[in-house]
Structures are given as C-alpha cells and as structure tokens.
Amino acid sequence: MPAQKIESPVALVIGGGIAGMQASLDIADKGFKVVLVEKEPTIGGHMAQLDKTFPTLDCSSCILTPKMVEVGSHPNIEAMTYSEVIEIQGEMGDFQITIRKKPRYVDLKKCTGCGLCAEACVQRTRIANEFDMGIGKRAAIYIPFPQAVPQKYLIDPDHCLMLTKGKCGKEPRCQKACGTHAIDFNQKEENVTIQAGAIVVATGYDQFDARLKPEYGYGRYENVLSGIEFERLCSASGPTKGSIEYNGVEPKRVVFIQCVGSRDKTVGNEYCSRVCCMYTAKQAHLVRERIPDAKITICYMDIRAFGKGYEEFYDRVQKEKIIFRRGNPSEIYKRGESLMIRGEDTLLGEPYEEETDLVVLATGLVPRQDAEQLGRMLGISHTPEGFFKEAETKETIPTSKPGVFLAGCCQSPKDIPDAVAQASGAAAMACICLAEGRS
Amino acid sequence: MKIGVYICHCGINIADHVDVEAVRDFAKDHPQVVIARDYTYMCSDPGQDLIMRDIEMERLDRIVVAACSPTMHERTFRNVISKSGLNPYFLEIANIREHCSWVHHDRTRATEKAKDLVSAAIAKAQLLEPLQAQEKSVTPSSLVIGGGIAGMQAAFDIAASGFRVVLVEKTPVLGGHVARLNRTFPYLEEAEQLIGPRIEAVLNHARIEVMPFSEVEKIDGSVGEFSAEIRRRPHYVDGEKCDRCGECLKSCPVDVIDDSNYRRNARKAVYFPSTDGPNEILLIDTEACLHFKDQSCDRCQRTCPQGAIDFTQEGRLEQVQVGTIIVATGHDIFDATKKTELGYGKYQQVITAAEFERLTASWGRTKETPRIGDTVPKAIAFVHCVGSRDKQVGNEYCSRVCCTYTAKQALWVRENIPDSEVMVFYIDVRTFGKGYEELYERAQKRGVIYKKGVPSEIFRGGDKVVLRGEDALLGQPYEKAFDLVVLATGLIPSQGAQSLKNLMKLSLSPDGFFMEVHPKLRPLDTAVDGIFLAGTCQGPKDIADTLAQAHGAASRATTTLFQGKVAIDPVIAAIDEGICSGCGICEEVCEYAALTLDPYRRLMTINTALCKGCGACNSACPAGAISLKHFKPEQIIAQVYALCMGE
Numbered sequence A: 001m002p003a004q005k006i007e008s009p010v011a012l013v014i015g016g017g018i019a020g021m022q023a024s025l026d027i028a029d030k031g032f033k034v035v036l037v038e039k040e041p042t043i044g045g046h047m048a049q050l051d052k053t054f055p056t057l058d059c060s061s062c063i064l065t066p067k068m069v070e071v072g073s074h075p076n077i078e079a080m081t082y083s084e085v086i087e088i089q090g091e092m093g094d095f096q097i098t099i100r101k102k103p104r105y106v107d108l109k110k111c112t113g114c115g116l117c118a119e120a121c122v123q124r125t126r127i128a129n130e131f132d133m134g135i136g137k138r139a140a141i142y143i144p145f146p147q148a149v150p151q152k153y154l155i156d157p158d159h160c161l162m163l164t165k166g167k168c169g170k171e172p173r174c175q176k177a178c179g180t181h182a183i184d185f186n187q188k189e190e191n192v193t194i195q196a197g198a199i200v201v202a203t204g205y206d207q208f209d210a211r212l213k214p215e216y217g218y219g220r221y222e223n224v225l226s227g228i229e230f231e232r233l234c235s236a237s238g239p240t241k242g243s244i245e246y247n248g249v250e251p252k253r254v255v256f257i258q259c260v261g262s263r264d265k266t267v268g269n270e271y272c273s274r275v276c277c278m279y280t281a282k283q284a285h286l287v288r289e290r291i292p293d294a295k296i297t298i299c300y301m302d303i304r305a306f307g308k309g310y311e312e313f314y315d316r317v318q319k320e321k322i323i324f325r326r327g328n329p330s331e332i333y334k335r336g337e338s339l340m341i342r343g344e345d346t347l348l349g350e351p352y353e354e355e356t357d358l359v360v361l362a363t364g365l366v367p368r369q370d371a372e373q374l375g376r377m378l379g380i381s382h383t384p385e386g387f388f389k390e391a392e393t394k395e396t397i398p399t400s401k402p403g404v405f406l407a408g409c410c411q412s413p414k415d416i417p418d419a420v421a422q423a424s425g426a427a428a429m430a431c432i433c434l435a436e437g438r439s
Numbered sequence B: 001m002k003i004g005v006y007i008c009h010c011g012i013n014i015a016d017h018v019d020v021e022a023v024r025d026f027a028k029d030h031p032q033v034v035i036a037r038d039y040t041y042m043c044s045d046p047g048q049d050l051i052m053r054d055i056e057m058e059r060l061d062r063i064v065v066a067a068c069s070p071t072m073h074e075r076t077f078r079n080v081i082s083k084s085g086l087n088p089y090f091l092e093i094a095n096i097r098e099h100c101s102w103v104h105h106d107r108t109r110a111t112e113k114a115k116d117l118v119s120a121a122i123a124k125a126q127l128l129e130p131l132q133a134q135e136k137s138v139t140p141s142s143l144v145i146g147g148g149i150a151g152m153q154a155a156f157d158i159a160a161s162g163f164r165v166v167l168v169e170k171t172p173v174l175g176g177h178v179a180r181l182n183r184t185f186p187y188l189e190e191a192e193q194l195i196g197p198r199i200e201a202v203l204n205h206a207r208i209e210v211m212p213f214s215e216v217e218k219i220d221g222s223v224g225e226f227s228a229e230i231r232r233r234p235h236y237v238d239g240e241k242c243d244r245c246g247e248c249l250k251s252c253p254v255d256v257i258d259d260s261n262y263r264r265n266a267r268k269a270v271y272f273p274s275t276d277g278p279n280e281i282l283l284i285d286t287e288a289c290l291h292f293k294d295q296s297c298d299r300c301q302r303t304c305p306q307g308a309i310d311f312t313q314e315g316r317l318e319q320v321q322v323g324t325i326i327v328a329t330g331h332d333i334f335d336a337t338k339k340t341e342l343g344y345g346k347y348q349q350v351i352t353a354a355e356f357e358r359l360t361a362s363w364g365r366t367k368e369t370p371r372i373g374d375t376v377p378k379a380i381a382f383v384h385c386v387g388s389r390d391k392q393v394g395n396e397y398c399s400r401v402c403c404t405y406t407a408k409q410a411l412w413v414r415e416n417i418p419d420s421e422v423m424v425f426y427i428d429v430r431t432f433g434k435g436y437e438e439l440y441e442r443a444q445k446r447g448v449i450y451k452k453g454v455p456s457e458i459f460r461g462g463d464k465v466v467l468r469g470e471d472a473l474l475g476q477p478y479e480k481a482f483d484l485v486v487l488a489t490g491l492i493p494s495q496g497a498q499s500l501k502n503l504m505k506l507s508l509s510p511d512g513f514f515m516e517v518h519p520k521l522r523p524l525d526t527a528v529d530g531i532f533l534a535g536t537c538q539g540p541k542d543i544a545d546t547l548a549q550a551h552g553a554a555s556r557a558t559t560t561l562f563q564g565k566v567a568i569d570p571v572i573a574a575i576d577e578g579i580c581s582g583c584g585i586c587e588e589v590c591e592y593a594a595l596t597l598d599p600y601r602r603l604m605t606i607n608t609a610l611c612k613g614c615g616a617c618n619s620a621c622p623a624g625a626i627s628l629k630h631f632k633p634e635q636i637i638a639q640v641y642a643l644c645m646g647e
C-alpha cells in the first residue's frame, strides 16, 4: 500500500450496531477521532432488541448497554445519532463527508431524559413502538428504549399533532411538562461536513420480510411471528415483560420454522443466514424455560450449529423434550383459533399435519434496503444477493475502494462474536491508513 | 467528615419501586451527611453537575451515589468527583437498582432495603482511603506466536501500524495448514495465492523479525512489558553460505518418510523443509541423520561446495521484550486411526481430507491421471464429521470447515475424474458462510450425491472398501463399495496448546482450544491483559474468519502500543510484611500469577500489574496478611455492621 497523505486522522463509522460500536471503540482507544453516524435515534442496532444470546444465554442488553455507554461517553467518539451520510467525496486519507442530522425537535443539550414529556403526551400509548416490533406502544415524543444512548427524547414527526396538524390542544402538553424547555418545534434538518481518512461501513442487516412467503401466513395470522418479534416477546424489558403470550394467552404448543427466506431460491436468497438455526434453538429453550409443559417443535433442513460452544448448546436443547422435525412445512392455515401446519417429514418420508397455538419463523438476514444507494455513494459494489462485496476473496474487510472497510452483517450474515472480531479487524485496517497519514 | 448522598430515580426504573424521597430524607438524618439529593438521572449531565457543584460549595469529602450497578457507572462518577478535585476513590455506590428495585415489587420493603444499602454505603464511605492509579510505559512491539495465515496477517498489520513484531514459528517454514491445501473454498483460488504473498510480505517487512524453527520457552512480565525467551533451533546448515544448489541432497544416503506432507512421500535427512515455499533454509533432521546417530557419515559436508554444513551449530536462546502478545498457534488434524471402525491406516483406499488436498495438488501440478495405487478411482465416498460431533472421541464440537471443504473436494472429483461416482455421507450439511451454500449447490448440480447418515463401519470388499450405515432419509441400511474414501477429519487443538497455556497462564475451553475472555463481546481477548488470540487456536474456523480475527487481534494488540502507557488499577491486594510468613498459600489461589515468594526475605511480593483485585488471596491467607485496597476488612465490617443495625 503506497503511503498517502492523510489530511485528518479521523475515521468515519457508518452504523452504530455492535459492529460499528466495536470498530469505533477500537479506533478511538488508539487515540484517533471517530465520527459515528447512526440513522436511528439510538445506537445499539439489532442486538439491543434481543433477549438472551446464544450459546451462553447471557442477557443481551446487560452486555450491550455498558458498551453503548462507553461509546456515548468516549472522548474520542462523536456519536451522531438520527443522522445519515448523504454525500461522500474524495479518496483514502481525505474523504469529505456530508451528514444530514434529522431534527429531533428536542434540544440534546437541555433534555435530561426524565420522560415527563412522554407521560404528558396526548398520544401516549397510541403509537406502535418500532423497537418492540409494534407489539408495544409509545407516545409521539419518545425514547426508543430505556437504556438508549443518547438518553434523549425525540418527537416522531409522523404522529405528533403539533407537527402534523400544527396544533395540539391549547398548548402542547409535552412542552408544558418539560422542566428544561428542551422541546423546540422549529428545529430544522441540518447538514454538516467532516473530513475523514478512512471509513468503516457497519450498517448491518434487515430482517427478511416473511410476507414474501405467503404460504406461512405471516401478516395474516397474528400468531405467526418473525424472529425479532419473538425476541421482543421474550424480553424482560419487552412489551409483555418477558411473558410469552399473545392476546394475554400463554401458548401451549409452539412451532419454530427454520430457513424462512434463506436457502430458498423462490425468494431469491440462496445463501444461509448463519444465525437462525442457533437463535431458534435458543428461543425454543426460552419457551421450555417459561412454559415447562409446552409442546415445542422445530422444523428444519439442516441444523447448523457450527460455532464455538454451539453444538454443545444444541445438544442441551435437544434434551429438553423438543421435537425436531426435518422438513419445512409447505403451508400454514387457520383452523378455529389454532394454526394448522402441513408438510412432509423427510426423515420419516411421510406427510404431517400439526396443530399449534404459535408459530415462530426463523426469518433470515437480508441486506439493508438502502444498501445499494449507500454502496454507490461509497463507490463499493455488492454481491448478487446484495451484501457489500469485499475486495479479495477470503479477506472480508477491505473493499475495492481503498480506505473503505466492512464490519458486521452488512458484509454477510454472522453472529455477534464474528461481527465483533471482524469489527476489530476493520478498526485495525482503518488505523493503518490513519497511522500512515500521521507519520 | 462531610458526606454527600445522591439518590437516582433512573427514570422510573428505581422510582417506581423505591420511594426515593424517603431514602433521601433517611440519608439526610445521618450525622455525617451534610447534603442528600434525589434526581431523575444522576448519570446525565445535569445530574453530574449537581454533584460537582455540591462538592465545591459544601466542600464535601466523600460521595455516596445510590443508583445502578457500579459496573455501569462507577467510572462515570469517579470522573465526576475527580473533576471537582476529590480523589476518585472517595466514592461509594449503593446499587439500589439491580440489587433492589428491579428484583422487588413490594414498594415499602424495597424502600427499607434501599435505606439499608445506603446506610451501608455511608458507613464504608467514611473509611475510604485515597488511591492513585499508576501508569507504566509500554515496549512498542508485539510477539506473534505461530506463523500460519493468522499469525502472518496479524504480524503484518501490527508492523503496518508502525510497530516492531517478532514472529515465532515452530516449524522451519511459514504458512501453516493453508500452505498444504490445494484450492480453497468457496471461490476455489489456489492456496498458494493466499500464502505466497503473505510469506513474502512478512519476510520483507523491515519491522518484522521472523524466527522460524523456534519456540517460546518462557514468558515473564505483564502487559506493556513482557519479556520472552525464544529457543532458536539449529539448522546445521549455514543459511548465509548455502546457495541452495541441492548437492547435499544427492549425497545423503538416508530416506525418511515426510511427516509434514502427511507421510505421503520420502525425503532425505538433509532437506528443504518445503518444496514450494520461497522461505526455505535447508536443514538436517537430527533424528534421521547418521552423523548424529553414530558419526558414521559426513557425505553432505564433504559434498557441499560452499562448506555450509556445520554439525556443530548450536541453538541459542534469544530474549525479546514486547508490549503485547498474539497467540496464533492454529490447530492440528484429528487422528483418524482413533476411529478404528473406519479403517484408516488399515486400507490404503481410506485417506484423510488433508491427504486428499496434497493428492489433488500434485495431480493438478503434474496433470497426471489420479491414481490410488494402480487404480483410477471412480467411485469415491466422502464421510463427514470424522472426529467431530462425536462424544465417543471426546470432541462434541463441530469443526466448522469440513462440510464446505468436502463440497469443494467432491466437486473437484466430479470436474476432474470423468464418469466418477461421488457420494457424500453427512449428518447435517453446514455450509453457512458467504458463498458456501452456493458451492454446495454447485457440487450437487455437478452430480455429487448427498446421503444423510454417516457410515458406522468400513471394511474390505475385494479391491474396494465397503461403507455400511443407515440412510436416515430412507430409514434403510446401506452397504456400498468404493475405490476411495476420504474422511473429513476435524480440527483439534494444537499439540502445544497445553504447555503454551501454562507458560502464559491462559485458559482453555472445555473443547481444548484457547479460551477467550468473553464469548460475545471480547472474542479475541484472553483473561490475561495484553495477550490476544487469532485464528484456529481459539476454535475451528475457515480462512476468511481466521483472517478477520487476525486483523482484529492486531487491532487489540496495537491499542496498548498506540497508547504508549498502561494504567494500573489501584484496587489491588497489598501485603502486610509484618504479618506475612511466606507460606505461599496465596500463590496457589491466585489465578493471575500476581504473587511470588521473595526467597531472600521469605515474604510474598505482589506484581501490581498482574493483580486484578479479585480478592481470592485475602480470604486464603491464614494470617490475614493480605488485604484488598478499597475492600479492607474494616471497610467491609463497617458495612455489615450498618446493615445489621438497620434491622
């Protein structure tokens, strides 16, 4: 790599999930400045939504939130949440980046995160909470979840009466409730430009939209859930406080279906999503723990428990009276209050029909909707399925554009340990660029 | 003494289940407390300002914060009080969230408990002593152990970041297992393309010192200032003089079966350790050489036109000083003879996947027709999970690469041996990585047949071998003859892992691979500060994941080097030399090897950089000679006393 002059030893990290956070910390700890751009109002990414994590079953937020606080308070990291990169110019060593900060309508400096505004909001408990996958409700002024970083409220411009109708009663109640006068309905979008020597892309994944497999009835039957929805349902901090139920009823029969939207050419995803076998095993275990007498079935094609401690975990789950059925169902339909599942058991070589109360789909990991657009801005390409493409085979971090590196699931699906290792790797490669410039 | 007490609502997290105002008023009544406040988020900027203002205005000298767990915000509040000029250790946290509001729902009793916790914290706060964090300087270099693809990549990254690296490799050649592969999944590029440039890069980098044919014998010190002793073994060939003409090889009368090539060919007692790597120094195998046996031969020495052969060459011990260490010692391959029922070692038609890699590589190079003995194999079977997912041999784990390398090898057969019949016997097909499922698909499309159910037995049938097992999909037994069977042998911990573990006080996971300190969030760090893991020494993985880890380990290892100094936490053990009798009991319980006996003074001494402040030694010392700063007996007894008085 020829030494190029680096204008500023700053790294830009796009995406504040676990990969982006790890990359930021690794770079910042070495004394370089980091600008971390996150499009959501809080950092944390998908990991914040998980209940427990395989294979050790440690509570996801308990291990994540200290890291979020570390990122939020690191002297070398400027975390710009609710912001997006809109333009990138220049080359390694001297990228000029324009970032759009969306208005929160709440002054970050004044907000103490006390939450009185949300209590006062007339829309309180009316709006579906995205973080809880719509299972819980929130106000129009809100914080995505209690441990969000920054711990600052924001106003949802699509639901706030002031912002949509120009009027909210006699006087907006939130404004009245706020002791520090932090609410500002006149806030405007703002663009800032920064310079950076290297870029780490860590924009993660989207969950496969299970409506694309209509035969499973997702979206039609409320007791067919996606993987992340089920995580929120299990979570102690979730809408049901961790009790597994729908409409207040505890299911006595639960069926998990693997490879939904993965290894499936009919939806255009030939690849394996790498985590869903394991998260299904974990979720089945959580059901067993909370509903000891439930009948639990896992429908699978292959069980891919390949990571460290994974086979051992899978072995443990297998012993928890869980039925493993090889062969994914062809159809799910409703009979009365229950769901009927129909398919062929490929081990027994015979068709089956099973009645159940709840179906959880192991929805796969797909590229971010806006990945292509971001890729174009960055000047990097993607593989046919849409994940960002690495420059060399076997090297998963560098891209074809010098100075731009990949970390986490934006490169391809992976679990948290692999995302974290790769993120540290991206940090190393970014710091090599930055260090060359400094010396 | 002037104590300030701050009770946090944590939004509603605490306030919903604890009457924070009541706790505040309770604290106010304490004789030593001059001020007590409650606030929605003590950790927020306005909350922090409250504390800072009070310290200045009221001249407070101890602070109690009743809030969440200290793992969450102890550091935050220490920073706050030190900004106002107080010693950062004049802080005591009462955890009224995790230990109280989150676990109790009866508001009255939770409030009582919160009061108890606060009064215990006040009691301890009065006895807190000032502590000073220390710093020490860092040797700006790293040691990388293992010269496989992981170790080479990590070494290169560290050097590219501007630091010196010593790369120690046990064998005479760099490259590890990848150097012995043919083409690599999923994109089937040649292994040489991955290894060759990396070998060249580390050999030519000015900041990397490569020490092949060497082993680490001793490691002392701690993060920032490790010192290592490295045994450099002699080649008995002077690398400077030797011009690699190869005359000596012709003269040597001894033939040895080559272990490094999976015993598939012979070499001489003096030999090039690799036949295709650029990094070769000739060497003499002392176990085979007749000169070393009985001095009966010196033909090579007489033949060498350069006079490069030197039977008297001696190994040496080299000392290196480094700031951080990366372990990248890789894996070994499961010994298939342990599965006697599969006939490996008994039938020449049964080989391992690693051997198959060498065969395909040489067939590819020479363009000769693949043959096993005299026959061109037409019916070829691949058997998954040999030595993996198998509790009988003690390896419950999955080896993570064999499904995909089997797909690669099976595809190779279909593409290179016309009208071959290829069957893969599996338990599950785990082709999970980027491009792997596609490779598996491709193999199937090219006519590789997958059968669920690995054979329980392999036996001879004429000039073929017969696989017997049960087809799990059809639920029927099968018996089928093949010309060649390739066993997908798993990855096992490398032989030297155990001794290296002892040398560095690391831990191994139950599966025998090196253990990371946190399986999710710190997959590259070990429990010993300054020592990191890269590649398959931590667990089986493919080249892509190995490389990602190697870059990652380089990042972890250079952080301290970039910082140039390490902070030493002052919350560590201290020895009362007046009481210590040097019995050494504490040394045994210390997991971090922080305690050593000073033989002259017959006293234990403590390495402040190694001590983690875990407290194990305090409770072990029969004489009570060790105490943990910040958790001294009198401080803890005061807490206990306050709790009991609360009743």
Ligand SMILES: Cc1cc2nc3c(=O)[nH]c(=O)nc-3n(C[C@H](O)[C@H](O)[C@H](O)COP(=O)(O)OP(=O)(O)OC[C@H]3O[C@@H](n4cnc5c(N)ncnc54)[C@H](O)[C@@H]3O)c2cc1C
Pocket: A014, A015, A016, A017, A018, A019, A020, A037, A038, A039, A040, A043, A044, A045, A046, A047, A050, A052, A053, A054, A055, A083, A084, A085, A202, A203, A204, A205, A206, A207, A227, A228, A231, A275, A279, A282, A363, A368, A370, A374, A407, A408, A409, A410, A414, A415, A416, A417, A419
């Ligand atoms: C149901 C389910 C359960 C799981 N359970 C486990 C488990 O138990 N254990 C485990 O190891 N793994 C588990 N996983 C996998 C785990 O979620 C991922 O490994 C991990 O979240 C990957 O982190 P990431 O940072 O790469 O991506 P993400 O978590 O997706 O984070 C990406 C971040 O980037 C932001 N972003 C996206 N686009 C932009 C943009 N254009 N500009 C700025 N910011 C952007 C996003 O808002 C987000 O914050 C599970 C996955 C699912 C679906």
Ligand SMILES: Cc1cc2nc3c(=O)[nH]c(=O)nc-3n(C[C@H](O)[C@H](O)[C@H](O)COP(=O)(O)OP(=O)(O)OC[C@H]3O[C@@H](n4cnc5c(N)ncnc54)[C@H](O)[C@@H]3O)c2cc1C
Pocket: B145, B146, B147, B148, B149, B150, B151, B168, B169, B170, B171, B173, B174, B175, B176, B177, B178, B181, B183, B184, B185, B186, B214, B215, B216, B328, B329, B330, B331, B332, B333, B353, B354, B357, B401, B405, B408, B494, B496, B500, B534, B535, B536, B537, B541, B542, B543, B544, B546
């Ligand atoms: C048959 C087979 C086929 C494979 N095919 C593929 C493939 O197609 N694609 C793919 O991605 N992966 C493949 N793999 C996996 C690949 O081999 C590993 O990912 C890779 O070798 C890991 O590299 P490493 O550096 O971690 O370990 P290694 O390659 O084992 O290197 C470790 C190095 O450390 C040295 N060492 C060990 N102990 C010490 C010590 N105490 N002191 C000093 N040095 C020491 C060793 O001599 C060695 O040089 C295959 C594996 C096998 C078995």
Ligand code: SF4
Pocket: A258, A259, A260, A262, A263, A271, A272, A273, A274, A275, A276, A277, A278, A302, A303, A304, A362, A364, B432
């Ligand atoms: S990880 Fe398992 S469930 Fe997910 S796509 Fe791969 S094989 Fe299917």
Ligand code: SF4
Pocket: A306, B384, B385, B386, B388, B389, B397, B398, B399, B400, B401, B402, B403, B404, B427, B428, B429, B430, B488, B490
């Ligand atoms: S990777 Fe495949 S063959 Fe190897 S142990 Fe795992 S399941 Fe068995």
